[in-house]
Amino acid sequence: MGTVSCQISMSLDGYVAGPEQSRQDPLGRGGLRLHEWFFGLDAWREQHGLSGGEHTVDAEVVEEMTRDVGAYIMGRRMFGDGGGRWEPGWRGWWGEDPPFRTPVFVLTHQEREPLPMAGGTEFHFVTEGPRAALARAREVAGDRRISVAGGADTVRQFLAAGLLDVLQLHIVPIVLGAGEPLLAGLGDLRLAQESVVAGPTVTHVTYRVLR
């Protein structure tokens, strides 16, 4: 079976989004700074259909984490919050050619037909919770990796249910002071450090989640 992994940028004080998240500002106040390290990378630009960009060790980390992913899982807000129920025809906020290029399983309470997009991405809507989403992702991914893309509440659900094998943190040297804590409410979670990559401005640490 493929590894179930998550990679996410976290501030030094443990937040993966700033305070006052909203539909207009889904990363919260200051939250964009969590992601600045990868916007200039060639790997990120290529994923989003752009040319140029820098090729640093960070780019290799981004390439590695998207390589051989057979399916993604994400929360409803990451697909594209519609404020309560989605309007008919709402296609999420990733545009017509989302960067996933595989099936994406969206955790939601709203039943909905699959939504094929350009470039190989197909959104599937799962109403039976994380375990069901994982089972469906495994069907399409086979031995390839399954990436839990976020947001934080989805990652926490997978951690709490013991469904995550690998957690890669991009540790960003900022302090947000408030916001969405990644690892709150999980009880006694133990991890084992597997590998460390020092980027120019952030540290990438890969942990195996111990059961």
Add this chain to the structure above:
Amino acid sequence: MGTVSCQISMSLDGYVAGPEQSRQDPLGRGGLRLHEWFFGLDAWREQHGLSGGEHTVDAEVVEEMTRDVGAYIMGRRMFGDGGGRWEPGWRGWWGEDPPFRTPVFVLTHQEREPLPMAGGTEFHFVTEGPRAALARAREVAGDRRISVAGGADTVRQFLAAGLLDVLQLHIVPIVLGAGEPLLAGLGDLRLAQESVVAGPTVTHVTYRVLR
């Protein structure tokens, strides 16, 4: 002037001690696990007058962080909490031969004569706050480094006052869920990553504090 630095072990969720800290259990529930990575090291054992132990890259980090320290600064509880006022004759909980071997400036509200110990450690008690403690530490340290030893509240006071140059975090792959957060209440603190050392079980990241 010597660099003012702090090195401290932190859980992935940002705690430097577990919940329910007390005089009997100053590290709080689970807090001892933050420090397990260094108890077996030769460098730690030597500092405490013991022989043997492992020499890993962690040991080199410990050696580096104690090298060329001209003075330490610590909070009253780290010297040895007496529960309110110290009893006459209370000499702290570091034993007669503390591992510092330099002057140590203890932040307290209780005036007290300097306390010389074996091995070169001399405790001085400073009642005028962090800035005064730092000035006195600079007098004795000259160009050597000044280490802010802890606890978390003392480190936060130094960060809040802009008195810390370097923060080295030993990032320990445990989640404590509650306890003493290192970086809470500091507002918009920015740091720049300077160096990363991957130990066998923890990651050591050195940050420069930006003003």
